[in-house]
Amino acid sequence: MKKMKPEALDHVAYRLKLLAEPMRLKILYHLQEGEKSVQELVALTDSGQANVSKHLSMLASSNVVGRKKKGLHVYYYIADKSIFQICDLVCKNLEQNARKVSDVFQ
């Protein structure tokens, strides 16, 4: 980040914003175990079909996921696996911070 051009910050912010949404994270979480159709994701996330479709469209527009049409169904899959590195890193750091706090109380 030190030698990063300030203009790049907007791109980083946009990518982060894409991931900074519980429902989208949930979708990506489920796509981790393999490609899934929209209706499968609707069932897994317990959300509405239109909502899931919209989130998938956003993720697809940024090439985070890809689409594959098979008959009536459309299957989505992870196209950019780097998002999991990001999530894991955030998760690891949050855990470390929380551990520091809990250690204060032994």
Place this chain on the structure above:
Amino acid sequence: MKKMKPEALDHVAYRLKLLAEPMRLKILYHLQEGEKSVQELVALTDSGQANVSKHLSMLASSNVVGRKKKGLHVYYYIADKSIFQICDLVCKNLEQNARKVSDVFQ
């Protein structure tokens, strides 16, 4: 992420949302070179004082930055350096993706 509890996703999303804001990223970017007072950040980010204060409050609430009062001035500093790992990772991945696209055109 594979063996992550789904409940953790909300926490991850919240942390990402905190970083997914151009102005906050800009503030963090400038804090990288050392602690800065609010007015210094106002000048560096070319934003209003109230706005900078609000963003700093948000970042401080999540212990991403810390506060240090010296007389009239309040100095903020990076309290959780892991945020730079996250930004660097996102940046690196975005760059790789862009390079793949540009390589298509030689």
Place this chain on the structure above:
DNA sequence: AAACTATATAACTACTTGGTAATATAGGAA
């Protein structure tokens, strides 16, 4: 004390966005 400066906060506006309902589109089945 009064005047000044730095920061925080509250109230407000404008914009964005997640969710939903309704509709459109497209493909398969009868």
Place this chain on the structure above:
DNA sequence: TTCCTATATTACCAAGTAGTTATATAGTTT
């Protein structure tokens, strides 16, 4: 063909939020 199913899209609403203005608070200076 008509009917049904899966997905995408549109329109809308409600909630959230970034930015600004005005005000409050706290510390400094005179």
